[in-house]
Amino acid sequence: MIVDLPDTTTSRISKELVKLREEGGAVALGRVLTLIIATAPGAEEEAIEAANDASREHPMRVIVVATEPGTEDAAVEPRLDAEIRVGGDAGASEVIVLRASGDAARDEESLITGLLLPDAPVVTWWPGIAPAVPGEAPLGRFAQRRITDASAQPDPQAALLTLQQNYTPGDADFAWTRLTLWRAQLAAVLDQPPYAPVTRVHVTGAIDSPSTTLLAAWLQMQLGAVTDYVLTPVDDGSPGIHGVVLERPTGPIELIRDVPGVATLRQPGQPVHDVALPRRSLRDCLADELRRLDPDELYGEVITNGLQQLGGAESEGADA
The missing domain is CATH 3.30.360.10 (Dihydrodipicolinate Reductase; domain 2)
Structure with a gap:
């Protein structure tokens, strides 16, 4: 089931999650972690599919933050559109997709703080273009693990050197996982x-x-x-x-x-x-x-x- 929440707020999203949990039996019990996926609009479906498959081994809450570079400009109308996926559309997880623009996209950390599972580890994954220093990025500062993919960068070999220079314990990269x-x-x-x-x-x-x-x-x-x-x-x-x-x-x-x-x-x-x-x-x-x-x-x-x-x-x- 997919619930669309156009032009919404984080508070409304939280209330809708509670409502779904009470009415449809979707529960947060047993979720072992929160996975944050930071990606660009239009590129989120492949990452969500991978997260849904992985959730059968690791039940989790998935929060997808899809923001277009430049849309955080003050001239762009502030807006937050969201959708919640549970049941067959979310594997063994619950998926929250956030599409923000304008002022709503400026502070990504505040955008997702109220949606994190309490007392659960946080993992942040950049399936596409990743920040130069994942450990200092807004969505990476509070994460126990930060996953990037050097092969998805414009210059994969140069991306390795960037990872080397900016490595922080807890960083991971799929270039290593594939080995x-x-x-x-x-x-x-x-x-x-x-x-x-x-x-x-x-x-x-x-x-x-x-x-x-x-x-x-x-x-x-x-x-x-x-x-x-x-x-x-x-x-x-x-x-x-x-x-x-x-x-x-x-x-x-x-x-x-x-x-x-x-x-x-x-x-x-x-x-x-x-x-x-x-x-x-x-x-x-x-x-x-x-x-x-x-x-x-x-x-x-x-x-x-x-x-x-x-x-x-x-x-x-x-x-x-």
Whole structure:
């Protein structure tokens, strides 16, 4: 069910939530957190769908703040339009969509304060363009976790450097979350004999894949081996990470993803294996990040020290 509240106020929205709870049985009991989604008008539906899917694992209240840059200008008529989604339109959550303009869009923090679940953690997610310093943004200051997506920025590789310079404990980025399957597979391979040291690491991926850079930084930190990574033009092959080669005295380990969703694993003295390595969906990444509300210390170490120690990328056919 969707309830439209045109030209409304936060107080009216709160009263409508209580009314829905009493009349329709929609309850806030059992909600484990408040998820704030900060996005632009017209781009909210994909994020809401991902949040609804993730809510089946993490029941929550979702507050979507959709404001167009520039609409907070004093010359624009102040207005707050809202809609409340419950039941089948909200998964295991309740969704509040706020579309503000004029003075109503100036103070985003005050806009949502009265709608937060009491005594529940707050997570803020920017699925699109993110602030340079998430920890100091109006919607990020009071959040325990702040989630961004470097791949959604105009220059994903430059976005990583911005994240490095402005990192605050509690920050997270989907470029790191998308590495979970790759990290697990590489760790499993190195956990098998022979236990020869890795002498050199080669990582390849698309230039618009910040995950490729983070994977190279993580491998260099964990293995202490010289690491180089190559970034290829987007139109030169598949997106995302292309592959990893770990050189050892006993022979190289190759994990190459030539086919979307499937990687080929080659190891000395063993049969060739096909490994499922699909690109993770927004729903999977969001659900993964919501499983922990404390700072991800490993991500913090990689985004700061790991990137700093990593050398520059090589490029094929384009400047990195």
